[in-house]
Amino acid sequence: MGKRSVIPFGPQHPVLPEPIHLDLVIEDETVVEAIPSIGFVHRGLESLTDKKDFNELVYIIERTCGICSYMHGMGYCEAVERVMKVQIPDRSRFLRTVWAEMSRVHSHLLWLGLLADAFGFEALFYQSWRLRERVLDMFEESTGGRCIFSVNKIGGQLKDVPDDMLKAFSVKFTELEKEIRVMAKTFLEDYTVNKRLKGVGILTKEQALEMGALGPFARGSGVRYDLRETGYAAYPELDFEMCVEKDGDCYARTKVRIEEIFQAISLIRQAIDKMPGGEIAVPVKGNPMGEYAMRLEQPRGEGVYYIKGNGTKFLDRVRLRTPTFANIAPMVQTLKGCKLSDVPLYILSIDPCISCTER
Protein backbone atom coordinates (compact mmCIF):
# COMPACT_ATOMS: atom_id res chain seq x y z
CA MET A 1 0.00 0.00 0.00
CA GLY A 2 1.32 3.40 -0.96
CA LYS A 3 1.45 6.42 1.20
CA ARG A 4 -1.77 8.32 1.57
CA SER A 5 -1.91 12.03 1.18
CA VAL A 6 -4.59 14.64 0.79
CA ILE A 7 -4.60 17.06 -2.10
CA PRO A 8 -6.90 20.03 -2.09
CA PHE A 9 -8.52 20.65 -5.46
CA GLY A 10 -10.08 24.05 -6.09
CA PRO A 11 -11.82 26.37 -5.46
CA GLN A 12 -9.70 28.35 -7.89
CA HIS A 13 -8.51 25.89 -10.49
CA PRO A 14 -7.51 26.41 -14.13
CA VAL A 15 -9.89 23.87 -15.62
CA LEU A 16 -12.91 24.79 -13.59
CA PRO A 17 -14.81 27.88 -14.54
CA GLU A 18 -16.60 27.68 -11.24
CA PRO A 19 -15.39 27.19 -7.71
CA ILE A 20 -15.86 23.80 -6.16
CA HIS A 21 -13.56 22.41 -3.56
CA LEU A 22 -12.62 18.76 -3.24
CA ASP A 23 -10.29 17.10 -0.81
CA LEU A 24 -8.76 14.23 -2.73
CA VAL A 25 -7.29 11.45 -0.64
CA ILE A 26 -4.75 9.80 -2.90
CA GLU A 27 -2.61 6.72 -2.70
CA ASP A 28 0.32 7.15 -5.03
CA GLU A 29 -1.52 8.50 -8.07
CA THR A 30 -4.89 6.90 -7.43
CA VAL A 31 -7.76 8.67 -5.77
CA VAL A 32 -9.22 6.59 -2.96
CA GLU A 33 -11.64 9.11 -1.64
CA ALA A 34 -13.01 12.48 -2.60
CA ILE A 35 -14.63 14.76 -0.07
CA PRO A 36 -16.53 17.64 -1.66
CA SER A 37 -17.17 20.85 0.17
CA ILE A 38 -19.39 23.47 -1.33
CA GLY A 39 -20.53 26.92 -0.35
CA PHE A 40 -18.22 29.25 -2.26
CA VAL A 41 -21.06 30.54 -4.41
CA HIS A 42 -23.77 30.44 -1.80
CA ARG A 43 -25.79 33.65 -1.86
CA GLY A 44 -28.98 32.63 -0.13
CA LEU A 45 -31.34 33.82 -2.80
CA GLU A 46 -34.23 31.78 -1.44
CA SER A 47 -34.21 34.13 1.52
CA LEU A 48 -35.30 36.97 -0.75
CA THR A 49 -38.86 35.62 -0.62
CA ASP A 50 -39.65 37.91 2.27
CA LYS A 51 -38.21 40.99 0.54
CA LYS A 52 -39.56 40.62 -2.98
CA ASP A 53 -43.08 39.74 -4.01
CA PHE A 54 -43.90 36.74 -6.11
CA ASN A 55 -43.80 38.66 -9.39
CA GLU A 56 -40.38 40.14 -8.74
CA LEU A 57 -39.08 36.77 -7.67
CA VAL A 58 -39.16 35.58 -11.30
CA TYR A 59 -36.11 37.74 -11.98
CA ILE A 60 -34.32 36.52 -8.90
CA ILE A 61 -34.98 32.86 -9.62
CA GLU A 62 -33.73 33.37 -13.18
CA ARG A 63 -30.44 34.49 -11.76
CA THR A 64 -29.91 31.20 -9.99
CA CYS A 65 -27.77 30.26 -12.92
CA GLY A 66 -26.80 32.08 -16.07
CA ILE A 67 -26.64 28.99 -18.26
CA CYS A 68 -30.10 27.54 -17.81
CA SER A 69 -31.57 30.79 -16.55
CA TYR A 70 -34.54 30.52 -18.84
CA MET A 71 -35.54 27.16 -17.40
CA HIS A 72 -35.28 28.40 -13.84
CA GLY A 73 -37.65 31.23 -14.57
CA MET A 74 -39.94 28.90 -16.44
CA GLY A 75 -40.02 26.32 -13.64
CA TYR A 76 -40.88 28.94 -11.07
CA CYS A 77 -43.56 30.53 -13.25
CA GLU A 78 -45.15 27.19 -14.02
CA ALA A 79 -45.25 26.36 -10.32
CA VAL A 80 -46.94 29.65 -9.43
CA GLU A 81 -49.32 29.32 -12.35
CA ARG A 82 -50.36 25.89 -11.16
CA VAL A 83 -50.99 27.16 -7.65
CA MET A 84 -53.04 30.06 -8.97
CA LYS A 85 -54.77 27.82 -11.53
CA VAL A 86 -53.81 30.05 -14.42
CA GLN A 87 -54.00 28.54 -17.87
CA ILE A 88 -51.38 30.19 -20.06
CA PRO A 89 -52.12 30.74 -23.77
CA ASP A 90 -50.97 28.13 -26.28
CA ARG A 91 -48.55 30.45 -27.99
CA SER A 92 -46.83 31.09 -24.70
CA ARG A 93 -46.52 27.36 -24.06
CA PHE A 94 -44.87 26.87 -27.43
CA LEU A 95 -42.58 29.86 -27.02
CA ARG A 96 -41.47 28.49 -23.68
CA THR A 97 -40.65 25.19 -25.33
CA VAL A 98 -38.65 26.86 -28.09
CA TRP A 99 -36.58 28.94 -25.66
CA ALA A 100 -36.14 26.03 -23.27
CA GLU A 101 -34.80 23.82 -26.03
CA MET A 102 -32.57 26.61 -27.28
CA SER A 103 -31.15 26.78 -23.78
CA ARG A 104 -30.48 23.09 -23.95
CA VAL A 105 -28.61 23.41 -27.24
CA HIS A 106 -26.42 26.22 -25.95
CA SER A 107 -25.82 24.56 -22.61
CA HIS A 108 -24.73 21.29 -24.21
CA LEU A 109 -22.48 23.08 -26.68
CA LEU A 110 -20.93 24.96 -23.80
CA TRP A 111 -20.33 21.71 -21.98
CA LEU A 112 -18.81 20.03 -25.03
CA GLY A 113 -16.37 22.92 -25.23
CA LEU A 114 -15.42 22.69 -21.58
CA LEU A 115 -14.97 18.94 -21.91
CA ALA A 116 -12.67 19.41 -24.89
CA ASP A 117 -10.73 21.93 -22.84
CA ALA A 118 -10.44 19.43 -19.98
CA PHE A 119 -8.78 16.83 -22.19
CA GLY A 120 -6.62 19.44 -23.81
CA PHE A 121 -8.22 19.76 -27.24
CA GLU A 122 -8.18 23.52 -27.45
CA ALA A 123 -9.31 23.77 -31.08
CA LEU A 124 -12.41 21.74 -30.36
CA PHE A 125 -13.21 23.97 -27.41
CA TYR A 126 -13.09 27.04 -29.61
CA GLN A 127 -15.11 25.32 -32.27
CA SER A 128 -18.01 24.42 -30.02
CA TRP A 129 -18.06 27.84 -28.40
CA ARG A 130 -18.08 29.41 -31.82
CA LEU A 131 -21.18 27.41 -32.70
CA ARG A 132 -22.73 28.27 -29.36
CA GLU A 133 -22.48 31.96 -30.20
CA ARG A 134 -24.94 31.39 -33.03
CA VAL A 135 -27.56 30.20 -30.56
CA LEU A 136 -26.80 33.16 -28.32
CA ASP A 137 -27.26 35.47 -31.32
CA MET A 138 -30.72 34.04 -31.80
CA PHE A 139 -31.44 34.54 -28.14
CA GLU A 140 -30.30 38.11 -28.38
CA GLU A 141 -32.44 38.68 -31.43
CA SER A 142 -35.58 37.31 -29.83
CA THR A 143 -35.22 38.31 -26.18
CA GLY A 144 -32.56 41.01 -26.02
CA GLY A 145 -30.30 39.16 -23.62
CA ARG A 146 -27.47 36.73 -24.05
CA CYS A 147 -27.47 35.02 -20.67
CA ILE A 148 -30.32 36.42 -18.66
CA PHE A 149 -33.45 36.93 -20.71
CA SER A 150 -36.21 37.93 -18.31
CA VAL A 151 -38.98 37.21 -20.77
CA ASN A 152 -40.99 34.98 -18.47
CA LYS A 153 -43.69 36.27 -16.26
CA ILE A 154 -46.44 34.69 -14.28
CA GLY A 155 -49.17 34.05 -16.82
CA GLY A 156 -47.11 33.93 -19.99
CA GLN A 157 -44.38 35.87 -21.72
CA LEU A 158 -43.33 39.48 -21.74
CA LYS A 159 -42.23 39.48 -25.34
CA ASP A 160 -43.61 37.97 -28.47
CA VAL A 161 -41.46 36.70 -31.29
CA PRO A 162 -42.65 37.56 -34.81
CA ASP A 163 -43.49 34.58 -36.97
CA ASP A 164 -40.99 35.40 -39.68
CA MET A 165 -38.22 35.57 -37.12
CA LEU A 166 -39.21 32.12 -35.91
CA LYS A 167 -39.15 30.83 -39.49
CA ALA A 168 -35.67 32.28 -39.90
CA PHE A 169 -34.58 30.52 -36.70
CA SER A 170 -35.80 27.27 -38.11
CA VAL A 171 -33.57 27.73 -41.16
CA LYS A 172 -30.63 28.84 -39.05
CA PHE A 173 -30.94 25.78 -36.86
CA THR A 174 -30.89 23.54 -39.91
CA GLU A 175 -27.57 25.08 -40.93
CA LEU A 176 -26.25 24.94 -37.41
CA GLU A 177 -27.18 21.28 -37.17
CA LYS A 178 -25.00 20.47 -40.18
CA GLU A 179 -22.01 22.14 -38.58
CA ILE A 180 -22.60 20.49 -35.24
CA ARG A 181 -22.70 17.11 -36.98
CA VAL A 182 -19.24 17.72 -38.39
CA MET A 183 -17.94 18.68 -34.97
CA ALA A 184 -19.73 15.79 -33.25
CA LYS A 185 -17.83 13.41 -35.48
CA THR A 186 -14.60 14.50 -33.82
CA PHE A 187 -16.04 13.92 -30.38
CA LEU A 188 -17.41 10.51 -31.23
CA GLU A 189 -14.84 9.08 -33.65
CA ASP A 190 -11.52 10.77 -33.11
CA TYR A 191 -8.89 8.35 -31.85
CA THR A 192 -7.36 10.55 -29.16
CA VAL A 193 -10.72 11.75 -27.88
CA ASN A 194 -11.98 8.19 -27.64
CA LYS A 195 -8.85 7.21 -25.77
CA ARG A 196 -9.66 9.77 -23.12
CA LEU A 197 -13.39 9.12 -22.89
CA LYS A 198 -14.03 5.44 -23.45
CA GLY A 199 -14.23 3.15 -20.46
CA VAL A 200 -13.42 5.82 -17.89
CA GLY A 201 -15.52 7.23 -15.07
CA ILE A 202 -17.99 4.37 -15.14
CA LEU A 203 -21.23 4.68 -13.23
CA THR A 204 -23.31 1.52 -13.44
CA LYS A 205 -27.07 1.59 -13.76
CA GLU A 206 -27.46 0.22 -10.22
CA GLN A 207 -25.22 2.92 -8.80
CA ALA A 208 -27.02 5.59 -10.77
CA LEU A 209 -30.36 4.50 -9.39
CA GLU A 210 -29.10 4.02 -5.88
CA MET A 211 -27.40 7.40 -5.67
CA GLY A 212 -30.06 9.28 -7.53
CA ALA A 213 -28.14 10.46 -10.57
CA LEU A 214 -30.15 12.65 -12.91
CA GLY A 215 -30.24 13.95 -16.43
CA PRO A 216 -27.70 12.97 -19.10
CA PHE A 217 -25.48 11.57 -16.36
CA ALA A 218 -28.14 8.96 -15.49
CA ARG A 219 -29.24 8.46 -19.08
CA GLY A 220 -25.65 7.68 -20.01
CA SER A 221 -25.88 4.80 -17.56
CA GLY A 222 -29.04 3.41 -19.06
CA VAL A 223 -31.62 4.94 -16.74
CA ARG A 224 -34.72 5.91 -18.67
CA TYR A 225 -35.67 9.11 -16.91
CA ASP A 226 -36.52 12.31 -18.66
CA LEU A 227 -39.14 14.67 -17.31
CA ARG A 228 -40.06 15.99 -20.70
CA GLU A 229 -42.11 12.80 -20.92
CA THR A 230 -44.34 14.02 -18.10
CA GLY A 231 -45.65 16.60 -20.51
CA TYR A 232 -45.32 20.17 -19.31
CA ALA A 233 -45.28 23.16 -21.68
CA ALA A 234 -45.80 22.00 -25.26
CA TYR A 235 -43.99 18.68 -25.05
CA PRO A 236 -47.13 16.50 -25.23
CA GLU A 237 -47.79 17.81 -28.74
CA LEU A 238 -44.28 17.24 -30.04
CA ASP A 239 -42.49 14.13 -31.16
CA PHE A 240 -39.81 13.30 -28.72
CA GLU A 241 -37.60 10.36 -28.05
CA MET A 242 -35.40 9.95 -25.04
CA CYS A 243 -31.67 9.53 -25.66
CA VAL A 244 -30.27 6.71 -23.56
CA GLU A 245 -26.91 4.95 -23.63
CA LYS A 246 -25.97 1.99 -21.50
CA ASP A 247 -22.20 2.04 -21.03
CA GLY A 248 -22.12 4.61 -18.25
CA ASP A 249 -18.68 5.99 -19.11
CA CYS A 250 -17.64 9.49 -20.12
CA TYR A 251 -18.09 8.56 -23.75
CA ALA A 252 -21.71 7.50 -23.19
CA ARG A 253 -22.48 10.76 -21.44
CA THR A 254 -20.94 12.72 -24.28
CA LYS A 255 -22.97 10.74 -26.77
CA VAL A 256 -26.20 11.32 -24.88
CA ARG A 257 -25.59 15.05 -24.82
CA ILE A 258 -24.68 15.23 -28.48
CA GLU A 259 -27.82 13.35 -29.40
CA GLU A 260 -29.84 15.62 -27.16
CA ILE A 261 -28.58 18.61 -29.13
CA PHE A 262 -30.03 17.14 -32.30
CA GLN A 263 -33.17 16.14 -30.44
CA ALA A 264 -33.56 19.66 -29.14
CA ILE A 265 -33.06 21.16 -32.59
CA SER A 266 -35.75 18.86 -33.94
CA LEU A 267 -38.08 19.87 -31.09
CA ILE A 268 -37.44 23.54 -31.86
CA ARG A 269 -38.27 23.02 -35.50
CA GLN A 270 -41.45 21.10 -34.67
CA ALA A 271 -42.55 23.74 -32.19
CA ILE A 272 -41.95 26.51 -34.71
CA ASP A 273 -43.94 24.63 -37.35
CA LYS A 274 -46.86 24.12 -35.01
CA MET A 275 -46.65 27.56 -33.37
CA PRO A 276 -50.21 28.74 -32.73
CA GLY A 277 -51.16 32.39 -33.01
CA GLY A 278 -52.89 34.55 -30.47
CA GLU A 279 -52.11 36.05 -27.12
CA ILE A 280 -48.84 35.53 -25.29
CA ALA A 281 -50.01 36.23 -21.76
CA VAL A 282 -53.13 36.26 -19.65
CA PRO A 283 -53.71 38.76 -16.85
CA VAL A 284 -53.20 37.30 -13.42
CA LYS A 285 -55.19 38.49 -10.44
CA GLY A 286 -54.85 37.71 -6.78
CA ASN A 287 -52.10 36.12 -4.79
CA PRO A 288 -50.94 32.51 -4.68
CA MET A 289 -52.42 30.36 -1.94
CA GLY A 290 -51.25 26.80 -1.58
CA GLU A 291 -48.18 24.81 -2.52
CA TYR A 292 -46.79 23.08 -5.54
CA ALA A 293 -43.60 21.35 -6.59
CA MET A 294 -42.90 21.74 -10.28
CA ARG A 295 -40.42 19.39 -11.88
CA LEU A 296 -38.84 19.94 -15.23
CA GLU A 297 -35.96 18.67 -17.27
CA GLN A 298 -33.07 21.06 -17.35
CA PRO A 299 -30.01 20.50 -19.52
CA ARG A 300 -28.37 18.90 -16.50
CA GLY A 301 -31.29 16.89 -15.19
CA GLU A 302 -34.35 17.26 -13.09
CA GLY A 303 -34.97 20.59 -11.41
CA VAL A 304 -37.57 20.93 -8.67
CA TYR A 305 -39.25 24.24 -7.86
CA TYR A 306 -41.26 24.18 -4.72
CA ILE A 307 -43.36 27.16 -3.78
CA LYS A 308 -45.69 27.77 -0.89
CA GLY A 309 -48.00 30.76 -0.90
CA ASN A 310 -50.04 32.10 1.96
CA GLY A 311 -52.50 34.33 0.16
CA THR A 312 -50.37 37.46 0.41
CA LYS A 313 -48.05 38.72 -2.27
CA PHE A 314 -45.05 37.43 -0.36
CA LEU A 315 -44.52 33.71 -0.62
CA ASP A 316 -43.86 31.62 2.46
CA ARG A 317 -41.18 29.57 0.88
CA VAL A 318 -39.41 28.99 -2.39
CA ARG A 319 -37.16 26.02 -2.62
CA LEU A 320 -35.06 24.91 -5.58
CA ARG A 321 -33.45 21.54 -5.96
CA THR A 322 -31.12 21.62 -8.90
CA PRO A 323 -29.72 18.64 -10.78
CA THR A 324 -26.05 19.14 -9.94
CA PHE A 325 -26.84 18.87 -6.27
CA ALA A 326 -28.17 15.38 -6.84
CA ASN A 327 -25.32 14.50 -9.17
CA ILE A 328 -22.51 15.30 -6.75
CA ALA A 329 -22.90 12.04 -4.78
CA PRO A 330 -22.63 9.79 -7.86
CA MET A 331 -19.77 11.94 -9.15
CA VAL A 332 -17.82 11.35 -5.96
CA GLN A 333 -18.51 7.66 -6.49
CA THR A 334 -16.97 7.70 -9.98
CA LEU A 335 -13.91 9.54 -8.68
CA LYS A 336 -12.92 6.64 -6.46
CA GLY A 337 -10.14 4.70 -8.10
CA CYS A 338 -9.38 7.17 -10.86
CA LYS A 339 -6.01 8.68 -11.62
CA LEU A 340 -5.28 12.12 -10.27
CA SER A 341 -4.82 13.58 -13.74
CA ASP A 342 -8.28 12.39 -14.77
CA VAL A 343 -10.07 14.21 -11.96
CA PRO A 344 -10.96 17.36 -13.95
CA LEU A 345 -12.37 15.23 -16.73
CA TYR A 346 -14.54 13.21 -14.36
CA ILE A 347 -15.83 16.29 -12.62
CA LEU A 348 -16.68 17.91 -15.91
CA SER A 349 -18.38 14.84 -17.27
CA ILE A 350 -21.37 15.41 -14.99
CA ASP A 351 -21.66 18.97 -16.32
CA PRO A 352 -21.50 20.60 -12.90
CA CYS A 353 -23.24 23.88 -12.36
CA ILE A 354 -22.07 25.07 -8.99
CA SER A 355 -23.99 28.29 -8.84
CA CYS A 356 -27.23 26.34 -9.27
CA THR A 357 -26.23 23.93 -6.58
CA GLU A 358 -25.45 26.52 -3.99
CA ARG A 359 -27.80 29.28 -5.02
Next chain:
Amino acid sequence: MKDVSKSPWIIHYDGSSCNGCDMEVLASLTPVYDIERFGVINTGDPMQADIFLVTGGINTLNQMVVKQIYDQMPSPKVVVAIGTCACTGGIFKECYNIIGGTDTTIPVDIYVPGCAARPQSIIDGIVQAKECLKQKCIAEQKAAKEGK
Protein backbone atom coordinates in the same frame (compact mmCIF):
# COMPACT_ATOMS: atom_id res chain seq x y z
CA MET B 1 11.18 46.98 -14.45
CA LYS B 2 9.72 46.37 -17.89
CA ASP B 3 6.42 47.68 -19.11
CA VAL B 4 4.07 44.71 -18.79
CA SER B 5 0.99 46.52 -20.03
CA LYS B 6 1.51 45.47 -23.67
CA SER B 7 0.66 41.85 -23.00
CA PRO B 8 -0.71 41.38 -19.52
CA TRP B 9 -1.89 38.01 -18.27
CA ILE B 10 -5.33 37.76 -16.83
CA ILE B 11 -6.75 35.57 -14.13
CA HIS B 12 -10.42 35.03 -13.63
CA TYR B 13 -12.13 34.08 -10.42
CA ASP B 14 -15.81 33.45 -10.13
CA GLY B 15 -17.03 34.82 -6.82
CA SER B 16 -20.66 34.14 -6.12
CA SER B 17 -21.81 34.93 -9.62
CA CYS B 18 -24.82 33.34 -11.23
CA ASN B 19 -22.61 32.06 -14.08
CA GLY B 20 -23.97 34.64 -16.46
CA CYS B 21 -21.01 37.00 -16.21
CA ASP B 22 -18.72 34.06 -15.74
CA MET B 23 -19.71 32.55 -19.07
CA GLU B 24 -19.46 35.93 -20.76
CA VAL B 25 -15.88 36.27 -19.61
CA LEU B 26 -15.14 32.86 -21.09
CA ALA B 27 -17.08 33.76 -24.22
CA SER B 28 -14.97 36.85 -24.73
CA LEU B 29 -11.93 34.57 -24.82
CA THR B 30 -13.35 32.48 -27.64
CA PRO B 31 -13.07 33.20 -31.39
CA VAL B 32 -16.05 35.48 -31.88
CA TYR B 33 -14.86 38.11 -29.39
CA ASP B 34 -11.30 36.98 -28.83
CA ILE B 35 -9.70 39.31 -26.29
CA GLU B 36 -6.39 37.64 -26.96
CA ARG B 37 -6.02 39.93 -29.94
CA PHE B 38 -5.31 42.70 -27.43
CA GLY B 39 -2.34 40.76 -26.24
CA VAL B 40 -3.81 39.34 -23.07
CA ILE B 41 -3.75 35.67 -22.23
CA ASN B 42 -5.73 33.75 -19.67
CA THR B 43 -3.85 31.98 -16.94
CA GLY B 44 -4.87 29.98 -13.91
CA ASP B 45 -1.87 30.95 -11.84
CA PRO B 46 -2.19 34.10 -9.70
CA MET B 47 1.60 34.42 -9.46
CA GLN B 48 1.82 35.07 -13.19
CA ALA B 49 -1.19 37.32 -13.57
CA ASP B 50 -1.40 41.09 -13.93
CA ILE B 51 -5.13 41.66 -14.35
CA PHE B 52 -7.64 40.09 -12.00
CA LEU B 53 -11.18 39.65 -13.29
CA VAL B 54 -13.76 39.08 -10.59
CA THR B 55 -17.34 38.12 -11.33
CA GLY B 56 -20.05 37.90 -8.73
CA GLY B 57 -20.41 39.33 -5.25
CA ILE B 58 -18.31 38.55 -2.24
CA ASN B 59 -19.66 36.15 0.34
CA THR B 60 -18.27 35.03 3.65
CA LEU B 61 -16.56 31.95 2.27
CA ASN B 62 -15.01 33.27 -0.92
CA GLN B 63 -13.79 36.50 0.66
CA MET B 64 -10.57 34.90 1.77
CA VAL B 65 -10.08 33.18 -1.59
CA VAL B 66 -10.36 36.47 -3.46
CA LYS B 67 -8.01 38.10 -1.00
CA GLN B 68 -5.48 35.30 -1.33
CA ILE B 69 -5.46 35.48 -5.11
CA TYR B 70 -5.04 39.25 -4.95
CA ASP B 71 -2.18 39.00 -2.47
CA GLN B 72 -0.37 36.42 -4.57
CA MET B 73 -0.38 38.56 -7.68
CA PRO B 74 2.80 40.51 -8.35
CA SER B 75 2.57 44.28 -8.24
CA PRO B 76 1.52 46.33 -10.19
CA LYS B 77 -1.86 44.71 -10.55
CA VAL B 78 -5.27 45.79 -11.75
CA VAL B 79 -8.63 44.51 -10.56
CA VAL B 80 -11.64 44.53 -12.86
CA ALA B 81 -15.07 43.90 -11.35
CA ILE B 82 -17.33 42.39 -13.98
CA GLY B 83 -21.08 42.51 -13.71
CA THR B 84 -23.40 44.39 -11.41
CA CYS B 85 -22.91 41.73 -8.75
CA ALA B 86 -19.18 42.31 -8.62
CA CYS B 87 -19.64 46.09 -8.69
CA THR B 88 -22.17 46.45 -5.90
CA GLY B 89 -23.67 43.13 -4.92
CA GLY B 90 -26.39 43.61 -7.50
CA ILE B 91 -29.62 41.73 -7.31
CA PHE B 92 -28.33 39.59 -4.47
CA LYS B 93 -27.31 42.51 -2.31
CA GLU B 94 -30.03 41.82 0.23
CA CYS B 95 -29.18 38.14 0.58
CA TYR B 96 -27.90 37.17 4.01
CA ASN B 97 -24.69 35.66 2.72
CA ILE B 98 -23.55 38.50 0.48
CA ILE B 99 -21.15 41.04 1.88
CA GLY B 100 -21.27 43.26 -1.18
CA GLY B 101 -19.24 44.07 -4.24
CA THR B 102 -15.60 43.22 -4.84
CA ASP B 103 -14.47 46.56 -3.43
CA THR B 104 -15.50 45.45 0.06
CA THR B 105 -12.51 43.12 0.02
CA ILE B 106 -9.88 44.35 -2.42
CA PRO B 107 -9.36 47.67 -4.22
CA VAL B 108 -11.08 47.73 -7.60
CA ASP B 109 -9.77 49.79 -10.52
CA ILE B 110 -12.30 49.21 -13.28
CA TYR B 111 -16.02 48.58 -12.94
CA VAL B 112 -17.88 46.87 -15.78
CA PRO B 113 -21.61 47.05 -15.11
CA GLY B 114 -24.31 44.96 -16.73
CA CYS B 115 -26.37 41.96 -15.85
CA ALA B 116 -24.93 40.04 -17.52
CA ALA B 117 -22.06 42.24 -18.68
CA ARG B 118 -21.79 41.91 -22.44
CA PRO B 119 -18.58 40.64 -24.01
CA GLN B 120 -18.19 44.01 -25.71
CA SER B 121 -18.15 45.84 -22.40
CA ILE B 122 -15.89 43.20 -20.86
CA ILE B 123 -13.42 43.79 -23.70
CA ASP B 124 -13.69 47.51 -23.10
CA GLY B 125 -13.01 46.95 -19.42
CA ILE B 126 -9.92 44.91 -20.17
CA VAL B 127 -8.58 47.49 -22.62
CA GLN B 128 -9.03 50.15 -19.95
CA ALA B 129 -7.34 47.87 -17.46
CA LYS B 130 -4.32 47.74 -19.74
CA GLU B 131 -4.09 51.51 -19.70
CA CYS B 132 -4.48 51.52 -15.93
CA LEU B 133 -1.71 48.94 -15.64
CA LYS B 134 0.55 51.12 -17.74
CA GLN B 135 -0.03 54.10 -15.45
CA LYS B 136 0.72 51.95 -12.44
CA CYS B 137 3.92 50.67 -14.04
CA ILE B 138 5.09 54.22 -14.72
CA ALA B 139 4.21 55.30 -11.20
CA GLU B 140 6.12 52.39 -9.71
CA GLN B 141 9.17 53.02 -11.85
CA LYS B 142 9.15 56.63 -10.84
CA ALA B 143 8.83 55.74 -7.20
CA ALA B 144 11.71 53.27 -7.52
CA LYS B 145 13.93 55.92 -9.16
CA GLU B 146 13.18 58.49 -6.51
CA GLY B 147 13.85 55.93 -3.83
CA LYS B 148 17.42 55.42 -5.08
